[in-house]
Every structure is written in C-alpha cells, then in structure tokens.
Amino acid sequence: MxxxxxxxxxxxxxxxxxxxxxxxxxxxxxxxxxxxxxxxxxxxxxxxxxxxxxxxxxxxxxxxxxxxxxxxxxxxxxxxxxxxxxxxxxxxxxxxMGDIPAKATMISSIITFPQEGQTIQENQDFNISVQTQNLQAGSFTNADATYYAAPQQLNGQGQVIGHTHITVQDLGNSLNPTTPPDPTQFAFFKGINDAGNGDGLLSAAVAGGLPAGNFRVCTMTSASNHQPVVMPVAQRGSQDDCTKFTVQAAGGNANNAGGNNGKNNNKARFRSATNTKRDRLANIKAREFIA
Known part of the structure; x- marks a missing residue:
C-alpha cells in the first residue's frame, strides 16, 4: 500500500x-x-x-x-x-472537498423577498432577503486570490462555515421561458459577506432597483472559499432557492414591499366617487320628495 x-x-x-x-x-x-x-x-x-x-x-x-x-x-x-x-x-x-456536515445539519434556504410572482416598481431601491438554515454565514475569503483555495469547513455545531450569493437574471419577455438564461449574464449579483440578523436571515440591497422586465432571483450558497457547499447524501432538498418576479414601469400597479399603494389609492378614489354619486342621488330624491 x-x-x-x-x-x-x-x-x-x-x-x-x-x-x-x-x-x-x-x-x-x-x-x-x-x-x-x-x-x-x-x-x-x-x-x-x-x-x-x-x-x-x-x-x-x-x-x-x-x-x-x-x-x-x-x-x-x-x-x-x-x-x-x-x-x-x-x-x-x-x-x-473538506468537511461534510451530517444529514441533520444540511443547509436549506428560502427567498422571502421578492415573493413568487410579485411585482415591484422599476428603478427603485429594494432589498432581496433570504432565510437560511444550518449555515454559519459571514465567512467570505478574498475571491481574487483564494478562490476554491481551501476545503469546506464546519463549526462546532457541525454547520458549514460560509456565505451565500444573490444573483438576478433577466428572463426576457416571459416569466416562463423555455430557453435557459445565459449564465454569463446577470442583472444583479451580490455576495453577502455578513452574518445578517444572526439567526439565518440575510439580505442584499439592490441600489437603484432594476429596469422593467421579468426576472429570476436565486441564491448560491458557498463555503468560505466560494465553492458550492457539499452535502452528505444525494437524495435531499436543494440548498438554494429561486423565485420569479416582475418589475413594472413607473405608473404601473406595483406592490413593492407589500404596499400595494397604487391599488389602495385606486380603491380610495373609487370609494370617493361612489360616495359623491350616492350623495347626488340622495339630494335628487330629497328635492323630488319636497316637490
């Protein structure tokens, strides 16, 4: 041997x-x-x-x-x-590859904003947020000099030490295209190098927002040296999440951050117009009764 x-x-x-x-x-x-x-x-x-x-x-x-x-x-x-x-x-x-976690401490992620099918306003700041599980986030080595240069490691609780990335791609004219997007092209990319709220919730600020269009946002969870995280078993749920959303031009009915401001304003105007019409009818009936 x-x-x-x-x-x-x-x-x-x-x-x-x-x-x-x-x-x-x-x-x-x-x-x-x-x-x-x-x-x-x-x-x-x-x-x-x-x-x-x-x-x-x-x-x-x-x-x-x-x-x-x-x-x-x-x-x-x-x-x-x-x-x-x-x-x-x-x-x-x-x-x-390095240290591999136990099945009980595999990583899982879910994007909490934007939500599936949500519409947000174009060219306005917003935050993309993701809730992670079993990831000690905030460990982010020099990507220009130590890319894939050290093995995956675990902390004392058996969790992968690393970070996640957010990547947004333009899907073109449809939220459901049949041609995969070009992986070399992206509308937004951010490596999240902090620990978030300390309980797995991480976020990335999209300064200036995005132009109008259809988009897919995904997470890419990595060990400290940016390599995709390695898990202990083949049959499992994904360590990452993707969701699709739309960005609407100014004047559209966007519901950024759940505000639904345009829709609420429309409802208020409708109620005002309805009340005015009802008052007019009441005045007409009153005059008819007096006559």
Whole structure:
C-alpha cells in the first residue's frame, strides 16, 4: 500500500490539514500537516479504489467512477491549476472537498423577498432577503486570490462555515421561458459577506432597483472559499432557492414591499366617487320628495 506520495501541486498541501475535527477558521491548527508534501496513510480513502460497477448500489447503466490509489493527489499535474484564481478559460483544482456536515445539519434556504410572482416598481431601491438554515454565514475569503483555495469547513455545531450569493437574471419577455438564461449574464449579483440578523436571515440591497422586465432571483450558497457547499447524501432538498418576479414601469400597479399603494389609492378614489354619486342621488330624491 502507498505510504507517501510527492505532491506536485500546492493545492494538495491542505489535504490533511483540514481533516475531520478541524472546526476553526481558515488559519486554524494542524500546521505541520498543512506544510507536509506527503499523503498520510490514515488519509487514504479506499472508496476511490473501486469504480462502483460491482457491489453496494451497483445498477445497470451507471457510469464507472474514475479510480485512484492515492486520493487523486496528482490529478491536476500538467494542467492549468486554479491556484486560488477565477480562471475563465477553465482550470483544474486539486483542493480536497473538506468537511461534510451530517444529514441533520444540511443547509436549506428560502427567498422571502421578492415573493413568487410579485411585482415591484422599476428603478427603485429594494432589498432581496433570504432565510437560511444550518449555515454559519459571514465567512467570505478574498475571491481574487483564494478562490476554491481551501476545503469546506464546519463549526462546532457541525454547520458549514460560509456565505451565500444573490444573483438576478433577466428572463426576457416571459416569466416562463423555455430557453435557459445565459449564465454569463446577470442583472444583479451580490455576495453577502455578513452574518445578517444572526439567526439565518440575510439580505442584499439592490441600489437603484432594476429596469422593467421579468426576472429570476436565486441564491448560491458557498463555503468560505466560494465553492458550492457539499452535502452528505444525494437524495435531499436543494440548498438554494429561486423565485420569479416582475418589475413594472413607473405608473404601473406595483406592490413593492407589500404596499400595494397604487391599488389602495385606486380603491380610495373609487370609494370617493361612489360616495359623491350616492350623495347626488340622495339630494335628487330629497328635492323630488319636497316637490
């Protein structure tokens, strides 16, 4: 069995440093292991020895997994390394996935504003809010230099340490298009790097609002180094949420923040006109009675 392997990519140096039990920050303990350039025997995962075509859970039609005897530590050798950067032409990242939470502490999110099908006023400030569960929010590393550069980590309660993002895309002429939106294009994007209200409620301010149109807003929950969060089981609910809403031009009947101001004003004018008409009819009947 392999006892040591020289690691050619810096990305594999952290493989042991963030082994199970390290619940501190990105600059936590296990310094000696983090500086090692060898793979420890007790870090080798034998599950990667097999391609999954036989034994537990094997089914016809499944793809065979790639195998490795050394945790794929040299998988990125000879390739363009991610190396903490956002490389738009594609790259290879050798950093381990890291700590994975228990099923009981999986992340869940729900967008609380805007609500599904809601209409808001164009070019006006508003806040997008999301309620999260089992996420220690507010941990947000330098995205220009440490992108995907460290493993996912958990806090003392077994929750993923990280943050979420808000992304809004223009859907064109319909709230229900059949063509997926271009992922390189967005009307608004914000990484929420604070802890919100301390109880999972996070928000992002959309300064200046949005132009009139149909939009989809989604969350993208990440670990501290911006990688999508990793969960313990395949069959589960989503860690993120999306909802669709419309933005209406000035003068439209928008209901931003639940105000329904335009609708209420219309009702008030209708009641006023109705009362005036009723008073006129009463005066006419009174004159007829007197006559």
């Amino acid at each position: 392999i006892s040591t392997k020289t690691i050619l990519s810096f990305s594999a140096l952290v493989a042991v440093a963030f082994a199970k039990g390290n619940t501190g920050g990105n600059t936590g303990g296990n310094t000696a292991a983090a500086d090692s350039t060898t793979l420890s025997d007790n870090a080798i995962q034998s599950g990667s020895f097999l391609d999954g075509s036989q034994g537990l859970g094997a089914e016809t039609g499944q793809a065979s997994s790639t195998t490795s005897q050394n945790n794929f530590i040299n998988f990125c050798s000879g390739k363009t390394l991610t190396n903490g950067l956002q490389i738009t032409d594609g790259s290879c990242n050798g950093i381990v």
